Amino acid sequence: LIIAEAALETVPKNISRHASVTRHATRKGKAGTEILLDRSYHHKAMLMLDNADRRGRPDLVHFALLEAVSTPLYRMGLLRIYVHSIADKVIFLHEKVRLPKSYFRFEGLMEELIKEGQIRSDSDLLMEIKNMRFADLLSEIKPSKVIGLSRRGIKSDATKIATMAKEDAVLVVGGFPRGHFSARVAAGMHQIYSISDYSLEAHVVIARVLYECEKLVK
Ligand SMILES: C[S@@+](CC[C@H](N)C(=O)[O-])C[C@H]1O[C@@H](n2cnc3c(N)ncnc32)[C@H](O)[C@@H]1O
Numbered sequence: 001l002i003i004a005e006a007a008l009e010t011v012p013k014n015i016s017r018h019a020s021v022t023r024h025a026t027r028k029g030k031a032g033t034e035i036l037l038d039r040s041y042h043h044k045a046m047l048m049l050d051n052a053d054r055r056g057r058p059d060l061v062h063f064a065l066l067e068a069v070s071t072p073l074y075r076m077g078l079l080r081i082y083v084h085s086i087a088d089k090v091i092f093l094h095e096k097v098r099l100p101k102s103y104f105r106f107e108g109l110m111e112e113l114i115k116e117g118q119i120r121s122d123s124d125l126l127m128e129i130k131n132m133r134f135a136d137l138l139s140e141i142k143p144s145k146v147i148g149l150s151r152r153g154i155k156s157d158a159t160k161i162a163t164m165a166k167e168d169a170v171l172v173v174g175g176f177p178r179g180h181f182s183a184r185v186a187a188g189m190h191q192i193y194s195i196s197d198y199s200l201e202a203h204v205v206i207a208r209v210l211y212e213c214e215k216l217v218k
Contacts (some may be wrong), residue, residue, distance in 0.1 A: 001210070002082045003064050003202065004134055004185050006175025007057035009087040010114050011037045011045075018045035034115060036107055054176040055086055060202060061175050062099075062106045067203040069099055073214045082137060083175065084185075089114070090132040097126045134185045143170035146189045149209070151199045152180055153192035161193055162212035171209060173202045 011021050016032030024041045025032045039046060039056035046052045061083060073079045075096060083091040091113065100106045113119050118128040138146060144167050165171055172189060174181060186192065195208060 001068055001079060001206065002084055002134075002137065002170055002172045003061060003068075003175040004084045004172050005054070005182060006061045006064075006083050006085045007055050007177060008061040008083065008085050008110060008175065009037050009055065009089070010111070011035055011042065012049065012087075015042070015045040015048055018042070018048075020045045030111070034111060036110055051086070054179050057177045058107065058110060059103060060177060062103055064173065064175060064202040064206055065093075065099055066101065067206045068210065069093070069097060071207075071210045071214065073210050073217070076217075078217060079210065079213075080141075082141070084132070084134050084137055086176065088131065088133045089129050090137050091127060091129050093127055094125055135188055138170070138188050141170065143168055145169035145191075146172060148172045148181060148186065148189035148192035149195065149205055150174065150180055150192050151194050151196070153194040156193040156195060158195050158208040158212040161195065161209050162216055165209075165213060166216060173205050175202060 011032050013033055015021060020042050021032045025035050028035055036058045037046070037056040038058060042056060046056055049055060065081070065083070068074060068079070068081050071079065074081065077095055081093040100109060109119065113127055113129050119126045145164065147161060147165055147169055149161070149171065161171070195205060
C-alpha cells in the first residue's frame with residue numbers, strides 16, 4: 001500500500017518565520033522548520049504556498065495509517081506500507097509497527113522521524129524516511145502492477161481490486177484532502193479504479209480494499 005502525495009511534511013523554510021508558525025513552534029519548544037505543517041495552526045502562512053489546498057493535513061495520514069496497521073493483513077506480515085509525501089519523501093514502515101493512537105504522539109513521532117531519518121526501538125528499525133519521488137519508490141519496490149484508487153477512476157469494486165492486487169501489486173491511495181493525483185504520480189499507475197460514486201476518505205477506501213485482500217488469504 002502506498003499513501004501517495006500525503007499531506008505530511010514539516011513547515012517549508014519560506015514560511016517558517018510567519019507569526020502563526022513561530023508562535024506554534026515556540027510553544028512546542030522546536031524550530032519552525034521542525035514542526036509538521038498543519039492547516040489548523042498555519043492557515044494564514046499557508047496562503048503563501050503552492051498547492052496549499054492539498055497540504056498541511058497530517059491528521060488524514062494518521063487516520064489512514066492507523067487503519068492500515070490495525071488490519072490482520074499487516075499484523076500477519078502480508079502487507080507493506082509506504083507513505084510518499086507531497087514533499088517527495090518516503091516513509092518506510094517496517095514489519096508489524098504499532099503507531100500511537102493519540103494524534104499528539106503521532107505528530108511528535110513524525111517530527112522525530114523527519115529530523116533523525118529513522119525511528120528505532122532497541123535494536124529494531126521501526127521506520128525510516130528517504131528523499132524519494134513516487135517513481136523512485138516504484139523502481140525500488142518493483143511491483144507487478146500499480147493500481148491507483150480515485151473517485152475519477154474506472155468503476156469497479158473492492159473485491160475485484162483485491163483480486164487484481166493479489167500477486168505483489170501496489171495499491172495507491174491519495175493522502176491529500178482534496179483534488180486528484182498529480183499527472184506525475186498518475187503516470188506511474190497501470191490503471192485507476194473507483195470503488196464508489198462518493199468521494200471517500202482515504203481510510204475508508206483502505207479499510208474496504210484491505211478487508212477484501214484479507215479474505216483472499218484466509
Ligand atoms: C479525500 S480523497 C481525495 C479527494 C478526491 N476528490 C477523490 O475523491 O478521490 C483521498 C483518497 O481516497 C481515495 N478515494 C476517494 N474516493 C474514492 C473512490 N470513490 N474510489 C476510489 N478511491 C477513492 C483516493 O485514493 C483519494 O486520493
